[in-house]
Amino acid sequence: MSLSNLAAIDAAHHIHPFSNMxxxxxxxxxxxxxxxxxxxxxxxxxxxxxxxxxxxxxxIGYGRPEIANAVFxxxxxxxxxxxxxxxxxxxxxxxxxxxxxxTEGQLNHVFFTNSGSESTDTWLRMxxxxxxxxxxxxxxxxxxxxxxxxxxxxxGASLGGMKHMHGQAGADVSDIVHISQPYWFxxxxxMSPEEFGLKMARELEDKINEVGADKVAAxxxxxxxxxxxxxxxxxxYWPEIQRICDAYGILLVxxxxxxxxxxxxxxxxxxxxxxxxxxxxxxxGLSSGYLPIGAVLVSDRVxxxxxxxxGDFFHGFTYSGHPVAAAAALxxxxxxxDEKLVERVRDDIGPYFTKAWKSLEDHDMVYSAENVGLMAGxxxxxxxxxxxxxxxxxxxxxxxxxxxLENGLxxxxxxxxxxxxxxxxxxxxEVDFMVKVTRMGLDAAWKVRxxxx
Ligand code: PXG
Numbered sequence: 001m002s003l004s005n006l007a008a009i010d011a012a013h014h015i016h017p018f019s020n021m022x023x024x025x026x027x028x029x030x031x032x033x034x035x036x037x038x039x040x041x042x043x044x045x046x047x048x049x050x051x052x053x054x055x056x057x058x059x060i061g062y063g064r065p066e067i068a069n070a071v072f073x074x075x076x077x078x079x080x081x082x083x084x085x086x087x088x089x090x091x092x093x094x095x096x097x098x099x100x101x102x103t104e105g106q107l108n109h110v111f112f113t114n115s116g117s118e119s120t121d122t123w124l125r126m127x128x129x130x131x132x133x134x135x136x137x138x139x140x141x142x143x144x145x146x147x148x149x150x151x152x153x154x155x156g157a158s159l160g161g162m163k164h165m166h167g168q169a170g171a172d173v174s175d176i177v178h179i180s181q182p183y184w185f186x187x188x189x190x191m192s193p194e195e196f197g198l199k200m201a202r203e204l205e206d207k208i209n210e211v212g213a214d215k216v217a218a219x220x221x222x223x224x225x226x227x228x229x230x231x232x233x234x235x236x237y238w239p240e241i242q243r244i245c246d247a248y249g250i251l252l253v254x255x256x257x258x259x260x261x262x263x264x265x266x267x268x269x270x271x272x273x274x275x276x277x278x279x280x281x282x283x284x285g286l287s288s289g290y291l292p293i294g295a296v297l298v299s300d301r302v303x304x305x306x307x308x309x310x311g312d313f314f315h316g317f318t319y320s321g322h323p324v325a326a327a328a329a330l331x332x333x334x335x336x337x338d339e340k341l342v343e344r345v346r347d348d349i350g351p352y353f354t355k356a357w358k359s360l361e362d363h364d365m366v367y368s369a370e371n372v373g374l375m376a377g378x379x380x381x382x383x384x385x386x387x388x389x390x391x392x393x394x395x396x397x398x399x400x401x402x403x404x405l406e407n408g409l410x411x412x413x414x415x416x417x418x419x420x421x422x423x424x425x426x427x428x429x430e431v432d433f434m435v436k437v438t439r440m441g442l443d444a445a446w447k448v449r450x451x452x453x
Contacts, residue, residue, distance in 0.1 A: 003043045006031055017152070035062025038423045038430050040410070050410045051422045051434045056226055056258045057284035060335050061423040067290045067331050074327035083112070083321040092321030095330050099286075099297065102267040102333075106276055107297035112321040116257035117151025119281030119294040124155050124173075125315055127218040127251050127279065130302050133309040140175045141211050143204060143219045143250075147181045149227035150220065150255055150281075159220065161228075177211065179203040181225060182233035185367065185379050185387060197234030205244045218251035218279070219244075223269025226258035226421075229414040230377030232370050238273035251278040251302070257294070258375070261285030262336055262424050265346030265373035272372060278302050288332045293325035341424040345373045352428055356435045357420070365442045365449070374426070378418040378438070380445075382453055390416050396445060396452040403441040409434060411441075 011025035031043040038061055040050045053059060060067075074091060081089055096110035111126070113119045124142060131139035144150065146161035157165045158173035161181070165171075182200040184193045191199065208216050219241065225231040245252040254277040259269025263285065266272040270280065278301055283294030298306070306313060319325070336342060344350075350373045357376050360369040367381035380396065382388045390396045397413030404411045411434075412419040418438065422430070445452075 003031065004028075006043065037061045037063065038426045046408070048405070048408050048410050049422075049430055049433055049437075051420045051426075052410050052412050053421050053423045054289050055284070056263075056421045057289035059261055059263065059285040059341065059424045060288045060332055060339075061425040064288075064290075064335065066335060067288075067328050070327045070331035071291065071324055074324045078323050080319075081323065082318065084316060088321065089323040089326070091323045091326035091330055095321075095326045095333075098330060098333050099282075099295065103297060104271070106270075107280055107299055109298040109300075109303040111296045111298060112317075112326070113283070113294040113296065114292045114317060114319050114322070114325070115151070115294045116255075116281060116283035117153040117156040118317060119257065119283055119296050120150045120159060120255070121153050121155040122315060123218075123220075123253055123279045123281055123296045124159065126296065126298070126302065126306065126313070127253070129310055129313060130251070130305050131217050133305050136214065138215055139217045141216045142176050143207050143211075143216060144176065144178055145181045145221055145225075146178045147183070147228040147231070148178075148220070148222060148225055148255075150222075151257075175215075177207060179207050181228065181231055182237045183229075183231045184234060185381075186389075193234035194236045197236035198240055200233075201237050201240035201244065204241060205248075208244070208248050208250065213248045213250070216248070216250050218253050220253040220255055222255045222257075223259045223273055224264070224372060224375055226375070226419075227414070229417040230370075230375055230419050230421075232372060232377065233273075238275050242275045253277060253279045253281070256280045256297075257283045258285075258421070261288075261333075262342040262345055263373055263375050263421065265342065265350045267342055286332070287325060287329040290332065291322075291325040291328040293322065293329050336424075339425070345424055349424075349426060349428070349431070350374060353422075353426075353431050356431050360435060360438060360442070363439065363442045363446075365446050371420075374420075374422055374424060376420040378420075380416040380418070380442075382449075390449070390452040392452040399448070399452075400438075400441040400445050403444045404437050407437045407440055409437040411438060 007028040010029050032040050033043050034041040040048050100108045128140050144159045148161040150156045150159045155173050158171040158176050161178045184196045188196040254270040256268050260282040264272045270277050278299045280297040287293045357369045360366050365380050367379040369378045382390045393416035401413040
C-alpha cells in the first residue's frame with residue numbers, strides 16, 4: 001500500500017481526535033509505522049526523536065519485547081474475563097498490589113478503568129458516593145482549575161478548565177466550579193512566585209467559603225498541569241492546598257495521569273510535592289501506552305467507606321481489570337523497577353536534562369526553560385523583562401514545533417510554550433540532540449518574530 005493511498009483512505013474514513021479535519025485532510029496525515037527506544041519512524045522511513053513519549057505516556061520507550069511476550073502469554077492463557085460477579089484474574093490482582101506498593105501506604109486500593117477519562121468519571125462518582133454514604137449527600141460540588149485537563153468524556157470536559165472544550169457541547173456535568181491556575185509567568189504580575197502560589201491556593205479557600213464547605217466534595221488538580229502547558233506551580237502552592245483541604249474536610253484528588261509512574265523522578269507527582277491525596281486517577285505511564293489501561297488509586301479513608309458503608313458501588317467497565325492490559329502494565333512496572341527508571345530520572349538523566357534544557361534560557365526568544373524530572377516547559381516571551389507575550393502565540397508555538405519536526409524532533413506546542421516529556425530511558429546524547437534541535441527552532445523563530453508580535 002503506497003503512502004498516498006493510505007493518506008487518502010485516512011482522509012476518507014478516519015476522524016482524528018482534537019483535530020481540524022478539513023485542514024488535516026487537505027494536507028494529509030503523518031503515518032507512523034515503527035517505534036524503537038526513544039525514536040519513531042514514519043511511513044517514508046524518516047526517524048524522529050520522540051521527546052513527547054507518544055502523548056506523555058511511553059515511559060519505558062518503544063519496542064520492548066518483554067511487554068510483547070507478557071501480552072502474548074496472557075492472551076494465550078486467558079484473553080479476557082470480567083471482575084464483576086465475584087471474580088478476578090491473577091494479573092489484575094497482582095497489579096493492584098504492585099501499584100499500591102509504590103504509594104507509601106497512602107493509596108492502598110485500586111479501581112481499574114481503561115483510560116484517564118474513565119478514571120476521572122470514576123473518582124467523581126466515587127467522591128460523591130463517599131459523602132452520600134457519610135450522610136452528607138449535599139457535599140457534591142467539585143472544585144477544579146481553569147486550564148486544567150482531566151479528559152474528554154462529558155465529566156472530563158466539564159471538570160477540565162479548557163474554555164474551547166466547554167464551548168463545544170458545554171460543561172454539562174452539574175456542580176463543578178473552577179478557580180485560577182498557578183501560572184506565575186502569565187498572571188503573577190509584580191508578586192514573587194511564592195506569594196503568587198499562596199494567593200492562587202487561597203482561591204480554593206475563597207471558593208469553598210463562597211459555595212459552603214457543607215456542599216464541597218473535593219478539589220482536583222494535576223500536580224503539574226500537562227496539556228495546559230506544563231505549568232509548574234510555585235513551591236508554596238501544594239502545601240497550602242493540602243492545608244485548606246484538611247481544614248475544610250474536602251477530599252484532595254491529584255490527577256496523576258501524566259505525573260504518575262516516574263515522570264517527575266518520583267513514583268507519583270503528589271510525592272514530589274509532599275501532599276497526601278484521598279484519590280488519584282492514573283493511566284498513560286501505567287502501561288507506558290502499550291495497551292489502554294487506567295485506574296483510580298484510593299486511600300484507606302475513602303476505601304473504608306466504599307467497602308464498609310456503601311454496599312454495591314454501581315460503577316464499572318466491561319474491561320475493568322482486563323487481564324491482558326494488566327499483564328502489560330505489570331511487566332511495564334517490573335521494567336521501571338528493575339531498570340530503576342524512577343531513580344534514574346531523579347538522580348541521573350533528570351539533572352542532566354535540567355542543565356541542558358536550562359541552557360536554552362540564554363536564547364532571545366526564551367523567558368524560562370523549566371522542568372521537574374522529565375516534564376518540561378519552555379516559555380517564549382516577546383520581552384524578557386516585562387514578560388510581554390507574542391500576540392500570535394498559537395502560530396508561534398506551531399512554527400517552532402514544525403521546524404523541530406522537519407529536523408527530526410517531536411516536541412509539543414501549547415501557545416507560546418514548548419513542551420517536552422521524553423521517554424524515561426532517553427540517553428544523554430538524545431537529550432543533547434533534543435536541545436540542539438529545539439535551539440534550531442528558536443533560531444528560526446527569532447528571524448521571523450515580527451510576524452508574531
Ligand atoms: N488527566 C490528565 C492529567 C491527562 O493529561 C487525562 C486525564 C485523560 O486521559 P485519557 O487516557 O482519557 O486521554 C489526560 C490525558 C495533550 C493531551 O494534548 C493530553 C491528554 C490527552 C490528549 C491530549 O497534551 N492527557
